[in-house]
Amino acid sequence: MLSLSQTTGYAILALGCLQESKCGWVKSAEIARYTGIPVAYLSKILHQIGHSGLITTRRGTYGGFALSRPASRISLYDVIVAVEGPQERPSCLLGLSECSDENPCPAHTLWKTERGRIEQLWQNTKLSDVAEFARGGVCLTEARCACGRSMRSRIGVHRQHEKETA
Amino acid sequence: MLSLSQTTGYAILALGCLQESKCGWVKSAEIARYTGIPVAYLSKILHQIGHSGLITTRRGTYGGFALSRPASRISLYDVIVAVEGPQERPSCLLGLSECSDENPCPAHTLWKTERGRIEQLWQNTKLSDVAEFARGGVCLTEARCACGRSMRSRIGVHRQHEKETA
DNA sequence: ACTATTCATGACCTATCGGTCTTGAATGCC
């Protein structure tokens, strides 16, 4: 009755699974497994968000997705804009195109203040707040050594960690 | 980015054009003219709402639509439910089906209070508050005599009224 | 009875959203 689009919700949840690239990369299959998002559709969403600069990607073995900056510095609002694009017109509760500050619909004034509160909520909630819910407490990052190349020995550790928490 | 569906907005706007049947009937063409809603689609919406008991209809010459009770006693919430049906599950801001009070998403608690405020806004805003915006100050009801039959002489009055306010 | 008016009903169309599938290109390991 009133919520963000499913795609936007998916995006927030998916990005909640990620960390900065220096902490490692997460494959789309991993994200899909822990969020329940269909993997093919997830790839599409992540690819689409890719152009926004919020995430970086890495192809090939041990590749995946990562955040461009710390999860504590990316808000839900950032993700919403990345997926839906910036809103061009102030939104009317009733969806009326004629509604504006000059020609307000009956819900206009009250809705304007409510909307402000909601956007504050979006601004103040960070991806780091989403992390626990999205990943179910599991570490999804593929470990890498300091020089930036993946370190196979630590993959084993990751797999083991995964088993323990499953 | 966050609003009711266009159809729901249309419904609220359209019903804002109506009054109780004892005050007269309004044709869908009139409503369409003053609201800008496509007339064919409007008919569809009004027909759909018809089953909810909020409005009564009358076919044939001088027929049209009317409210079943005073506009001051029908809230936006009533209309929203009439169009979209009662919501079966508590809505999650992110659209997540797994989100619940027991397994709350990161926005759950804050969104719950915000939603409460919004629903209060919907409950407190009545169709009578929408009337002025929807009709542009024009009386749209087709006048009828006390016995319930339309009175042609007064139609002329209506038409004249329309011209004066146009 | 006949005609004009107006809602009732359902078929149909189009765009968008959510979702799948295939092919290609980059990366890492041997």
Add this chain to the structure above:
DNA sequence: GGCATTCAAGACCGATAGGTCATGAATAGT
């Protein structure tokens, strides 16, 4: 170089929302 892995990109599909159109049924006036 050859192979496996993983993202990139785009074609494609089904369901739904928004919207149009044609036909039928009720009402009122003549």
